[in-house]
Amino acid sequence: MKVLQFTIPVPLDKSIIVQKDVLPFFYPHLHRHQEIQMSWIQQGEGTLVADNNMHAFRPNDIFWLGANQPHIFKSEASYFQPKSRKKIVALVIFFNPNGELASLFNLPETKLLKNFIMQSQSGFKVPPAYTAEVSSKMMQITNSSGTDQLLQFVDLLKQLSGYADMTPLATAQKSQMVSEHEGIRIGNIYNYIMQNYDKPITLEDAAKQAHMTPQAFCRFFKKHTLHTFVSFLNEVRINEACKKLTDGAFDNIATVAYTCGFNSITNFNRVFKTVTTQSPSEYMTSYFQSV
Missing domain, CATH: 2.60.120.280 (Regulatory protein AraC)
Structure with a gap:
């Protein structure tokens, strides 16, 4: 990119x-x-x-x-x-x-x-x-x-x-090269999502940030990021949830789910496991054992 x-x-x-x-x-x-x-x-x-x-x-x-x-x-x-x-x-x-x-x-x-x-x-x-x-x-x-x-x-x-268990930050698959203008546009979309992940964000909201129709935005975003809009938004929300679950600032998992933009604990648990391969409680146990 x-x-x-x-x-x-x-x-x-x-x-x-x-x-x-x-x-x-x-x-x-x-x-x-x-x-x-x-x-x-x-x-x-x-x-x-x-x-x-x-x-x-x-x-x-x-x-x-x-x-x-x-x-x-x-x-x-x-x-x-x-x-x-x-x-x-x-x-x-x-x-x-x-x-x-x-x-x-x-x-x-x-x-x-x-x-x-x-x-x-x-x-x-x-x-x-x-x-x-x-x-x-x-x-x-x-x-x-x-x-x-x-x-x-x-x-x-x-x-x-000499360390044997280094996990790459990114997959081997790369997105296609884009112009500097498009790179800036993608960066702006990233910023918008990361600053508003805790609120309801629709596809139309994100498309407006890129000054595109929802259909054109979907094609553009998937082509240049290898993510759908929903999968990227879910990953941002789950990343934030992981931090909140392990910093001790929240009383329970449900509170974390709602402060990260999820409207139901069932949906949060499902998405969390899809992104991390663990349930929220399993993730917390694994994290604190490693630390």
Whole structure:
């Protein structure tokens, strides 16, 4: 998908860019860049859209995003309220394996690391069991420079390549390339749905945001996102429900269902299992056992 092409400022004396973000909310537009990105979410919550797949994020999650992989870390709606005092904090590492580092990855000694990078083009989330050691290594990279930083970076890649249970953020199937204008339009639709998921949203409502008829909107959305409007809306709602079920802010599952836009607990349970393959109670049990 051709979306906003973001240019990462690269210092002349750096091949690895380390960035600490402290902002009211994450960059709000669907975008991509040549660099691979590792993001450690230290503060903030919301939904990550990577290619055409959605993943809830919360503090202490770590994500790897492939080169030129369209993505947006969409902060929860509360971060955009006029009087909000919330902020996001993230430690981000960028590197371009085809840029200044290309010669490093062409060495026979780093063949396994190059293979790992090539196999991770769809991105992944670091499993909770490994976040402590990965975040520690990211801090070591942040606090070093020169040759030491490069060695720490290589060590991080070696560590990541040794993990066996990395689940891709996106499926192998890709949506068709679209123009930048269409990419912006899709990003606007994503934003509209994510900001209004807790309210009744009809196909006609979404079509109006794209300035299209409902029939044309259905064809456009399915062609370029591989989702129907309803399946995308359901995934957004279930992602939000997963966060609410595990943050301890709600008394029961029914309350979560209604605050995420579902009008019946039966429908919520059915959709939840379709999206996650688990019932809400099974999901909670699995989550707290892993944490």
